Amino acid sequence: MRLTLTIAFIFFFISIHAQTKVSGTVTAPSGAPIMGANVYLEGTYDGGSTDEKGSFFFTTSETGKQTLQVSFLSFETYTTTDEVSTMNDLKITLREDVNSLGSVVLNAGTLSAGDTSKTTVLSPMDIVTTAGSDGDYIAALQTLPGTSKVAEDGRLFVRGGDANEANIYIDGLSVFQPYTATTTNIPTRGRFSPFLFKGTNFSTGGYSAEYGGALSSVLLLNTIDEPDQEKTDISIINVGLGLGNTQKWKKNSLSINAFYLNLKPYQEIISQRIDWIKPYESLSGEAVYRYAFKKGLLKIYGGINYSNFNLIQEDINTPRGINFKLINRNTYLNTSYKGTLGNDWKITTGVSYANDRSDIKIENTAIDNQENNFHAKLKLRKRFSNRFKLSFGTEQFINTFTEQAKSPDFTTFNTSYTNNSTAAFTETNIFFSKKFAMQLGLRAVHNSLLHDTKISPRASLAYKTSDQSQVSIAYGDFYQNPEQAILKYNKTLEPQKSSHYILNYLYQHNKRTFRAEGYYKSYDRLLKFNTDTPEFSSIYTNSGSGYATGLDLFWRDNKSIKNIEYWLSYSYLDTKRNYKNYPTKATPNYAAKHNLSLVTKYWIEDWKSLISTTYSVASGRPYNNPNTPIFQNQKTKAYTSLNLSWAYLISQQKILYLSVSNILGADNIFNYQYANTPNSTGNFSRRAIRPGADQFVILGFFWTISDDKSDNQLDNL
Amino acid sequence: MKTIIILFTLLTITSINAQSSYEKGMNKAFETWKNKKPDEAIHIFERIAKAEKENWLPYYYAAQIHITTTFSIQDAENIESRLSKAQEYLNEAKAITKENAELLIMEALLNTAYVAYNPSIYGMKRSPKVEQLYQKAKQLEPQNPRATLYHAEWKMGAANFFGNDPKVFCPEVEKAILYFEKEANDTPFYPKWGKNEIKRVQKQCSK
Numbered sequence: 001m002r003l004t005l006t007i008a009f010i011f012f013f014i015s016i017h018a019q020t021k022v023s024g025t026v027t028a029p030s031g032a033p034i035m036g037a038n039v040y041l042e043g044t045y046d047g048g049s050t051d052e053k054g055s056f057f058f059t060t061s062e063t064g065k066q067t068l069q070v071s072f073l074s075f076e077t078y079t080t081t082d083e084v085s086t087m088n089d090l091k092i093t094l095r096e097d098v099n100s101l102g103s104v105v106l107n108a109g110t111l112s113a114g115d116t117s118k119t120t121v122l123s124p125m126d127i128v129t130t131a132g133s134d135g136d137y138i139a140a141l142q143t144l145p146g147t148s149k150v151a152e153d154g155r156l157f158v159r160g161g162d163a164n165e166a167n168i169y170i171d172g173l174s175v176f177q178p179y180t181a182t183t184t185n186i187p188t189r190g191r192f193s194p195f196l197f198k199g200t201n202f203s204t205g206g207y208s209a210e211y212g213g214a215l216s217s218v219l220l221l222n223t224i225d226e227p228d229q230e231k232t233d234i235s236i237i238n239v240g241l242g243l244g245n246t247q248k249w250k251k252n253s254l255s256i257n258a259f260y261l262n263l264k265p266y267q268e269i270i271s272q273r274i275d276w277i278k279p280y281e282s283l284s285g286e287a288v289y290r291y292a293f294k295k296g297l298l299k300i301y302g303g304i305n306y307s308n309f310n311l312i313q314e315d316i317n318t319p320r321g322i323n324f325k326l327i328n329r330n331t332y333l334n335t336s337y338k339g340t341l342g343n344d345w346k347i348t349t350g351v352s353y354a355n356d357r358s359d360i361k362i363e364n365t366a367i368d369n370q371e372n373n374f375h376a377k378l379k380l381r382k383r384f385s386n387r388f389k390l391s392f393g394t395e396q397f398i399n400t401f402t403e404q405a406k407s408p409d410f411t412t413f414n415t416s417y418t419n420n421s422t423a424a425f426t427e428t429n430i431f432f433s434k435k436f437a438m439q440l441g442l443r444a445v446h447n448s449l450l451h452d453t454k455i456s457p458r459a460s461l462a463y464k465t466s467d468q469s470q471v472s473i474a475y476g477d478f479y480q481n482p483e484q485a486i487l488k489y490n491k492t493l494e495p496q497k498s499s500h501y502i503l504n505y506l507y508q509h510n511k512r513t514f515r516a517e518g519y520y521k522s523y524d525r526l527l528k529f530n531t532d533t534p535e536f537s538s539i540y541t542n543s544g545s546g547y548a549t550g551l552d553l554f555w556r557d558n559k560s561i562k563n564i565e566y567w568l569s570y571s572y573l574d575t576k577r578n579y580k581n582y583p584t585k586a587t588p589n590y591a592a593k594h595n596l597s598l599v600t601k602y603w604i605e606d607w608k609s610l611i612s613t614t615y616s617v618a619s620g621r622p623y624n625n626p627n628t629p630i631f632q633n634q635k636t637k638a639y640t641s642l643n644l645s646w647a648y649l650i651s652q653q654k655i656l657y658l659s660v661s662n663i664l665g666a667d668n669i670f671n672y673q674y675a676n677t678p679n680s681t682g683n684f685s686r687r688a689i690r691p692g693a694d695q696f697v698i699l700g701f702f703w704t705i706s707d708d709k710s711d712n713q714l715d716n717l
Numbered sequence: 718m719k720t721i722i723i724l725f726t727l728l729t730i731t732s733i734n735a736q737s738s739y740e741k742g743m744n745k746a747f748e749t750w751k752n753k754k755p756d757e758a759i760h761i762f763e764r765i766a767k768a769e770k771e772n773w774l775p776y777y778y779a780a781q782i783h784i785t786t787t788f789s790i791q792d793a794e795n796i797e798s799r800l801s802k803a804q805e806y807l808n809e810a811k812a813i814t815k816e817n818a819e820l821l822i823m824e825a826l827l828n829t830a831y832v833a834y835n836p837s838i839y840g841m842k843r844s845p846k847v848e849q850l851y852q853k854a855k856q857l858e859p860q861n862p863r864a865t866l867y868h869a870e871w872k873m874g875a876a877n878f879f880g881n882d883p884k885v886f887c888p889e890v891e892k893a894i895l896y897f898e899k900e901a902n903d904t905p906f907y908p909k910w911g912k913n914e915i916k917r918v919q920k921q922c923s924k
Contacts, residue, residue: 036756038759038763038764040760040764042767043768044764044768045739045742046764047760048760069767071763073799073802102794198842228845510793511835558837605880608879649879651879
């Protein structure tokens with residue numbers, strides 16, 4: 001009897017266990033039921049899925065305090081701990097996960113190229129296969145809206161700003177001399193090889209408080225965290241030779257590459273307008289070492305570059321031309337660490353250092369200058385929740401410059417300065433919902449050379465108007481110190497200021513992207529001087545000002561036509577400024593009113609070929625004709641250029657590459673130089689400033705050697 | 718005494734029941750998956766995974782269902798969120814077991830799914846990863862039939878793309894068939910799928 005009772009008791013006990021019921025409904029914040037959510041008791045097998053009404057029901061043998069979890073894709077996981085017996089008719093509302101794909105993105109002003117599809121307008125591959133870019137990522141960015149094509153310069157000109165107004169960062173640290181050394185009217189290139197980077201954020205305005213010292217734009221380049229495999233790349237091009245190698249071992253990886261460029265053989269075959277005494281020659285090397293710690297990643301990047309050339313510069317005032325000779329040596333080091341500290345804290349820190357030496361000879365004047373730059377940065381970021389993040393940090397910039405000019409006409413002339421800045425910044429990210437987000441930032445900079453402190457606010461808001469579209473706005477104040485050429489003569493000036501107001505609309509659906517951005521930018525305290533070029537004896541003031549306003553449009557379609565991808569960029573720009581030695585407000589020569597680029601990429605499977613074309617058009621650029629009474633009111637004819645490149649895959653790892661710029665041979669004129677004094681008829685005579693050669697042809701062979709034999713250098717072209 | 722024995726027996730039975738609840742749960746999950754309710758099956762696997770903290774298999778299967786589901790849907794947001802969830806599951810599994818060939822193969826399939834879904838964004842970055850994952854899996858288990866079969870299929874795809882002859886990889890498929898025959902593992906629910914895919918892959922060999 002006792003036994004029977006015991007058994008009965010045990011069965012009763014077990015059956016009691018099996019009979020605790022858990023039930024309830026799960027809804028979205030809108031009140032709509034969520035179907036297919038996973039509801040379960042943590043650490044047990046007991047659970048169920050919600051039905052079309054959002055209801056769930058299951059039984060459990062657990063007793064006492066238990067934790068109930070509700071999870072569903074693109075919603076935050078919900079947990080509650082209570083007595084199981086009370087978990088009946090629960091009403092659970094899930095919060096939207098603001099990190100999920102369909103969330104609003106704070107993107108006003110930014111064009112990103114990366115390997116995630118969130119608001120990305122270009123993939124890394126696009127950057128390097130753009131015809132006419134010839135492996136220069138800066139040239140590829142010039143097909144994006146907001147930029148002006150200034151072909152004789154090669155640098156980035158963003159929204160009415162001149163090239164000095166754009167700063168470039170690698171892994172969050174400043175790059176001080178991002179472009180190869182050159183002289184007037186000889187276009188430059190980016191110093192860095194594009195295949196070291198996994199992603200690019202190109203901000204044409206309204207950028208984060210983390211960055212400063214640029215009136216118009218920042219370009220953020222991020223190096224690859226971990227290379228995919230060991231390989232060797234060999235490139236043989238009609239203008240140079242390149243070699244690259246990547247090694248991986250344990251938690252380390254090392255990539256090195258070297259490139260030798262010499263334009264002499266090329267320029268002996270193809271005639272040039274410029275009288276080169278010694279054509280451009282350069283030797284560059286780069287290395288990236290990475291070490292993966294348990295909670296972070298260390299990257300060390302080093303680049304060295306040596307270049308030299310000698311030419312006779314045409315000049316209307318000197319009929320025989322001006323002899324210009326340059327030797328430049330540049331060393332750049334960048335060490336960064338990013339990692340987690342636990343408790344949702346993240347740290348990003350690093351230092352960058354650059355040494356740049358130029359030996360310049362202009363006719364009889366020898367100018368030797370040396371610049372040292374140092375940047376250190378520490379940034380902490382705390383994630384309080386998916387919806388609220390706070391970051392803050394501090395930066396130190398140290399910059400020294402010395403220059404010695406020697407000439408038979410005057411005795412040795414020395415200039416130097418030390419220009420240090422300290423900055424602090426903070427930024428907060430708030431997601432009110434999946435549809436509505438805000439970013440607020442503040443940056444303070446103290447400059448010890450100019451004895452000046454500036455505080456600049458930054459703000460942006462974004463609202464998702466539908467599943468495929470969003471609207472965002474941004475505002476920011478930006479300060480930039482006078483450039484080196486002026487700072488070496490005058491140290492009592494103030495930083496120049498700009499304010500950006502941006503309205504952005506983005507539509508993304510089904511591999512099509514449309515982006516429209518309108519902006520207004522005001523310039524204040526621009527530098528002015530009273531001589532043709534900045535000189536020792538010039539009078540400098542901060543009395544300049546100006547504005548830029550415009551509309552940038554971007555359309556990308558990877559869907560409509562099979563095997564063809566294309567994008568179309570159009571920029572409308574209205575800008576005037578009174579700066580430098582301008583007598584009045586005028587549109588600078590670099591700022592064309594209309595800029596249009598059409599980039600296409602066509603993969604022909606039967607030919608194993610990728611054919612890319614880039615068609616660029618820009619309306620005429622303003623120039624000043626002293627024979628007319630109004631300053632800077634003439635316009636050159638429109639600029640056009642059709643570039644073509646053809647990559648042919650001989651085999652999986654061997655590529656033959658041909659690229660021709662300006663294939664139609666358009667005769668482009670960028671500007672005019674007028675004589676300083678009128679000729680006998682009382683007119684100022686002029687000469688047209690044109691490209692060194694109308695076309696440029698690159699023929700190359702690229703060979704990748706790796707174990708798996710599937711990788712190739714198509715991404716480097 | 719008798720009471721104690723009976724009690725003991727009963728308790729043992731219940732504890733055996735408890736042990737086999739893992740099996741029951743896994744079987745139920747596979748059943749649900751077979752009945753074309755992939756999301757419910759994922760839920761069950763996820764629950765088991767959260768309860769069995771030392772077992773990587775439920776995470777592995779949850780990831781597999783997400784990945785295979787993406788091959789039959791079009792919606793970009795759905796695909797992206799499934800693939801990122803699958804990656805999360807695989808990361809959890811990798812934290813439990815190191816140097817696991819099956820997980821590497823699944824990760825290779827995950828990356829293949831990314832490439833298949835949007836080659837222009839993911840092709841360049843993830844293709845070398847797929848290759849590397851298969852190679853590492855084969856290093857760990859040279860006779861793994863899934864690694865052999867799917868690696869061969871991947872290489873056939875690349876050969877087709879570059880206009881080379883995919884047939885050179887057919888001997889690999891033959892090898893895979895052999896490895897499938899030899900495959901043996903005592904761990905319950907250990908991956909042994911893939912045999913049914915041989916025919917599909919072999920189609921390229923008979924062309």
